[in-house]
Amino acid sequence: MYDFDVEKPGTIAEAATAMGVEDAQALGGGQTLIPTLKQRLASPSKLVSLSSVAEMQGITKEGDTLRIGGATTHAAVAADGSYPALSALASNIGDPAVRNRGTIAGSLANNDPAACYPAAALASGATIITNTREIAADDYFQGMFDTALDEGEIITAVKFPIPQAANYQKFVQPASRFALVGVFVAKLADGVRVAVTGASNEGVFRWTEAEGALSTDFSASALDGLSVSPDNMITDLHGSATYRAHLVKVMTGRAVTAAS
Amino acid sequence: MTKVTMTVNGKAVSGDVEGRTLLSSFLREDQGLTGTHIGCDTSQCGACVVHVDGQAVKSCTMLAAEADGATVDTIEGQANADGSLNVIQQAFQDHHGLQCGFCTPGMVMSAAALLKENPKPSEAEVREYLEGNICRCTGYHNIVKAIMAASGQDVPALAAE
Amino acid sequence: MPKDTGIGAATVRREDVRFLTGTGEYTDDIQLAKQTYAVFARSTVAHGTIKSIDTSAASAMPGVLAVFTGEDFVEVGGNPAGWLINSRDGEPMKEPKRPVLAHGKVRHVGDAYAAVIAETVEQARDAVEAIEADIDELPAVVDMNDALSGSNFVHNEIETNQCFDWGWIEDNREATDNAIKNAHHVTTLELVNNRLVPNAMEPRASIGSYKASTGEYTLHTTSQNPHLTRLLISAFVLGIPENMLTVIAPDVGGGFGSKIYHYGEEALVLAAAKKLGRPVKWTADRTESFLTDAHGRDHVTKIELALDADGKFLAFRTDTKANVGAYLSNFSTATPTFLHGTLMAGNYTVPLVYVNVKAVFTNTAPVDAYRGAGRPEATYSIERVIDKAARELSMDPIELRRKNFVKPDQYPFASAAGLEYDSGNYDALMDKMEEVADVAGFETRRKASEAKGLLRGFGVNAYIEACGIAPSNLVGVLGSRVGLYDAATVRVNATGNLSVMVGAHSHGQGHETAFPQVVAEMLGIDPGVIDIVHGDTSKIPFGMGTYGSRSLAVCGSAVVRATEKIINKAKKIAGHMLEASEHDITLSDGVFSVSGTDKSVTFGEVALKAYIPHEYPLEDIEPGLEETAFYDPANFTYPSGAYACEVEVDPETGKVRVDRMTAVDDFGNIINPMIVTGQVHGGLAQGIGQALVENTTYDENGQLLSASYMDYTMPRADDMPMFAVDHNQGTPCTHNPLGVKGCGEAGAIGSPPTVVNAVIDALQSGGKNVTHIDMPVSPARVWDAMQNAE
Known part of the structure; x- marks a missing residue:
């Protein structure tokens, strides 16, 4: 690692100030960032550790909405249970030690194309809350490792509408244990949303054809006539674009069955 | 600094x-x-x-x-106060849950965390919990046995040896 | 009634206590006074000409003490291949020099061309980034067919990229060809034995130190065989007098073959320590391990099996290309030849075998022995083609194997591939396997799987391996440049406790527990007073090390011989003490007695007398009680086994889950069944890993795509079932004193074809006519195969 300073602000305001320095970078749980730094693929001047920001911790349920502080760990979300599909997803990210450190804001800010949380946020129609604004999930994810966040902007919380029914199916990439294909299906009052991670060169995306079919008939058989185009799907040593496209449909069907 | x-x-x-x-x-x-x-x-x-x-x-x-x-x-802080192996460590020795010993400290620490969260895990729960601990020597069989034994569960009934 | 001590007892391991309390001492745990740190500059291209390396900026960086390049090692030797292979035309193999640091060209991604020594690791890393290397990238030679037919050469002087073209047994070539031409049925299979990265959990590490006042060097290093490393450095690479170099392999976190070999980093830290007068430490990170540890396997094979109308095997013929990577690692030429071709008759009475192996240089990491080393490749080829033949002939795969097994009354049996099997009983192993695996219950389990929408398959395998390498006289004829004996010293101290110095290094195998069981049994004393010393060339007479399942069969035999000498001498001393002839002295339960009398002395009293030789017959017996033996085996040992696997395949995703895995092995006699069982478990996991998840992928430019645990799949706990293991069917080895055969590699040899056979059976049961899928049988490959079979 190149050397850097570490700052541990206690409030969002202090964190925002700390992020004002050139090449400062927010540090959530560090479960992706620290390995990246070890490879010397980044050289921040300063890491702003968010784990001591009390107002970014914790989970609160307000009616049908779940608000999760940005510095909340995967383990805490897994243990919460207010939004069972989301807790189940969190309980299967990485491994137990990673879940004790990794945070929801860290995952969403990184937007790894194979990460799990982006699928949950996009399918649920979550709102990403930052120190300056609120961003709808549909506007937030802008491609592989790319988000609507501005330089220095910090995700302080995420608001999830709790769907009537939801499920996440993850087909793991066996080495990294990220998603080779992960599909989150959420049945909301105004229709069904389906978000897919792991599969596309564009990062997490919504499978709108399936959403239409499932909004009419929320059963796996509603997908029968549909197919997913392998164009722009990822091909790597773990599977071809065609295989991933196939898995998207299989995992979507399983998610629907599990949710219904 | x-x-x-x-x-x-x-x-x-x-x-x-x-x-x-x-x-x-x-x-x-x-x-x-x-x-x-x-x-x-x-x-x-x-x-x-x-x-x-x-x-x-x-x-x-x-x-x-x-x-x-x-x-x-x-x-280094896991052994009993008198220096003897704690329950998990002893179970690893009794059930040959280690070979080269390199992954062992992490395995023991993960096992301790698991048993604190879940005192009577099933075999599948033990295996799932160890997702982030790689062992190249044991094939995990005896690690799983050791952790089950440390949790006070019957080991012979589990293992098809 | 199981024993609780001595030979056959499932004694818990004494070494566990330090590992379980975090007090083991691995190389990277050692901090020597004034220690400095080495970091290597490694090629990012697979193949390139080094035009210049400018180290001036790096040398001026903070904390930097020295910078080395290949230029600094031009005058010293190269890291040699330990086995000379001659091609079919009699020409010796091609042996390009393997320098300490690359010079002239870089030949694989990760090839080190410079090294920085600095006060801290991070300073050394910073300085490595400041080295300006002008490397002209050349087209990479990656695919073996391209290598043999192309116009780019890994070593400019080897204008075919072929190391050798070996035939075994060359005299059988024509007869084998004829048998295949005229056979009732010939089954042909083309397969890949996938390249693996050994992945011992402890990355390689080395610390060199030098004492100017005496000229003595010390190397702490992650080695399976410190004496071999010392020999290679002294005799071939740096020319340090052997008596001025101590090599210490302390606790070592797994090896699996990858730590047999001498690597350039070891020579570098020694040379740097001398130059600086300070210790120099290097520790690999995991990506360096992926890029530079010797890999395993990587064979592409076509195998043909000729059968008569009754299913009797008439001949095996194979055509293999074996990737040796960019340089010859120490055993890289033995692995695809004498550890592979000689096993190509399997457990069978097949009369003809012909094996052709072309070894090919490529711009990839060197390939060498990895757990099993050649024998997994042989077993996989044989046992996959037999399975395919059974299917083609609509025969039961177990019956087809039984029909061709060597039978118990045929030993010693001269195999068609040139070995003499000394003992075995393959039918008994198969019987036991059928019982333990509950073959009879398979159809019921298959129906239960089908009810869940899953395809269940059953796979079987029989294997034989040649272990306990090896008779020096035999391997000398075959081209080995080293002897393959081992050595032990048994030192009885005056107070009656023992130090046993052994040449085999223990890095997971439990020698510190198992060897005392042998000595204690022989002497009739408490194993607790016996301490095993290993891993330090200054303390041990000599040793060829731990690999090839040889520790107990070869080094253990040396321990027996040395202990026998101790007993003989102790009887003389006891005879003197008891005023009786040594021939009348018997040893039982640690007490020497005169036959037919009640006169006796204890082992401890004899030990004391040996060191306090008052009233001692100095004219007949020297004082002291210490004996050394070198043991060179008369033959290989031949462990064998029958394995079974049941898998469930998810037809929608192609995902394979191993549900049941049974290993029934003949390891001869067993010293510690607990340790033996553990060795089998580990081998099974590595074999299942090879079969299902592990793959090493280079792209066409020679970039390693699977260079971390993010892309190279290590088997995890949740990938594995509980294993069913049996080793009670042992037929003792006939030629070593313990009757042992070795158990370290069996699981990794027997399991890959078993798993793949089970997957094929599952897919066939689902109506998919899939006859082969290359390993690793990943979900994507299974799914692709199913699509293509429609």
Whole structure:
């Protein structure tokens, strides 16, 4: 690692100030960032550790909405249970030690194309809350490792509408244990949303054809006539674009069955 | 350099660290606690698992500065007060849950975290919990047996040997 | 009634206590006074000409003490291949020099061309980034067919990229060809034995130190065989007098073959330590391990099996290309030849075998022995083609194997591939396997799987391996440049405790527990007073090390011989003490007695007398009680086994889950069944890993795509079932004193074809006519195969 300073602000305001320095970078749980730094693929001047920001911790349920502080760990979300599909997803990210450190804001800010949380946020129609604004999930994810966040902007919380029914199916990439294909299906009052991670060169995306079919008939058989185009799907040593496209449909069907 | 202070295996320790100093480096190099091992660079092998404030973490993926003020427990602090092996350690020996010993500290620390959360895990739960601990020697069979035994569950009924 | 001590007892391991309490001492745990750190500059291209390396900026960086390049090692030797292979035309193999640091060209991604020594690791890393290397990238030679037919050469002087073209047994070539031409049925299979990265959990590490006042060097290093490393450094690479170099392999975190070999980093830290007068430490990170540890396997094979109308095997013929990577690692030429071709008759009475192996240089990491080393490749080829033949002939795969097994009354049996099997009983192993695996219950389990929408398959395998390598006289004829004996010293101290110095290094195998069981049994004393010393060339007479499942069969035999000498001498001393002839002295339960009398002395009293030789017959017996033995085996040992696997395949995703895995092995006699079982478990996991998840992928430019645990799949706990293991069917080895055969590699040899056979069976049961899928049988490959079979 190149050397850097570490700052541990206690409030969002202090964190925002700390992020004002050139090449400062927010540090959530560090479960992706620290390995990246070890490879010397980044050289921040300063890491702003968010784990001591009390107002970014914790989970609160307000009616049908779940608000999760940005510095909340995967383990805490897994243990919460207010939004069972989301807790189940969190309980299967990485491994137990990673879940004790990794945070929801860290995952969403990184937007790894194979990460799990982006699928949950996009399918649920979550709102990403930052120190300056609120961003709808549909506007937030802008491609592989790319988000609507501005330089220095910090995700302080995420608001999830709790769907009537939801499920996440993850087909793991066996080495990294990220998603080779992960599909989150959420049945909301105004229709069904389906978000897919792991599969596309564009990062997490919504499978709108399936959403239409499932909004009419929320059963796996509603997908029968549909197919997913392998164009722009990822091909790597773990599977071809065609295989991933196939898995998207299989995992979507399983998610629907599990949710219904 | 910044000064960090933490309680390691019940003892207050402090040291000067760079921003980039990992908790694992602080433990191994500054504190001489070399039982915590480094087997990978990507936070996957789990040889470096320690407990920070009671929770299992990968000490190679946490900055020493982030552990300032924390309580840290490592493999060196696991034995009973009289120096004898604790229940988990003893079960690993009794059931041959280790061979080369390199992954062992992380395995024992993960097992301790598991049994604290889930005192009577099923075989499948043990295997799932060990997702972040790689062993190349044992094929996991005897590690699973050891953890089941440490939880007080019947081992012979489980193993098809 | 199981024993609780001595030979056959499932004694818990004494070494566990230090590992379980974090007090083991691995190389990277050692901090020497004034220690400095080495970091290597490694090629990012697979193939390139080094035009210049400018180290001036790096040398001026903070904390930097020295910078080395290949230029600094031009005058010293190269890291040699330990086995000379001659091609079919009699020409010796091609042996390009393997320098300490690359010079002239870089030949694989990760090839080190410079090294920085600095006060801290991070300073050394910073300085490595400041080295300006002008490397002209050349087209990479990656695919073996391209290598043999192309116009780019890994070594400019080897204008075919072929190391050798070996035939075994060359005299059988024509007869084999004729048998295949005229056979009732010939089954042909083309397969890949996938390249694996050994992945011992402890990355390689080395610390060199030098004492100017005496000229003594010390190397702490992650080695399975410190004496071999010392020999290679002294005799071939740096020319340090052997008596001025101590090599210490302390606790070592697994090896699996990858730590047999000498690597350039070891020579570098020694040379640097001398130059600086300070210790120099290097520790690999995991990506360096992926890029530079010797890999395993990587064979592409076509195998043909000729059968008569009754299913009797008439001949095996194979055509293999074996990737040796960019340089010859120490055993890289033995692995695809004498550890592979000689096993190509399997457990069978097949009369003809012909094996052709072309070894090929490519711009990839060197390939060498990895757990099993050649024998997994042989077993996989044989046992996959037999399975395919059974299907083609609509025969039961177990019956087809039984029909061709060597039978118990045929030993010693001269195999068609040139070995003499000394003992075995393959039918008994198969019987036991059928019982333990509950073959009879398979159809019921298959129906239960089908009810869940899953396809269940059953796979079987029989294997034989040649272990306990090896008779020096035999391997010498075959081209080995080293002897393959081992050595032990038994030192009885005056107070009656023992130090046993052994040449085999323990890095997971439990020698510290198992060897005392042998000595204690022989002497009739408490194993707790016996301490095993290993891993330090200054303390041990000699040793060829731990690999090839040889520790107990070869080094253990040396321990027996040395202990026998101790007993003989102790009887003389006891005879003197008891005023009786040594020939009348018997040893039982640690007490020497005169036959037919009640006169006796204890082992401890004899030990004391040996060191306090008052009233001692100095004219007949020397004082002291210490004996050394070198043991060179008369033959290989031949462990064998019958394995079974049941898998469930998810037809929608192609995902394979191993549900049941049974290993029934003949390891001869067993010293510690607990340790033996553990060795089998580990081998099974590595074999299942090879079969299902592990793959090493280079792209066409020679970039390693699977260079971390993010892309190279290590088997995890949740990938594995509980294993069913049995080793009670042992037929003792006939030629070593313990009757042992070795158990370290069996699981990794027997399991890959078993798993793949089970997957094929599952897919066939689902109506998919899939006859082969290359390993690793990943979900994507299974799914692709199913699509293509429609």
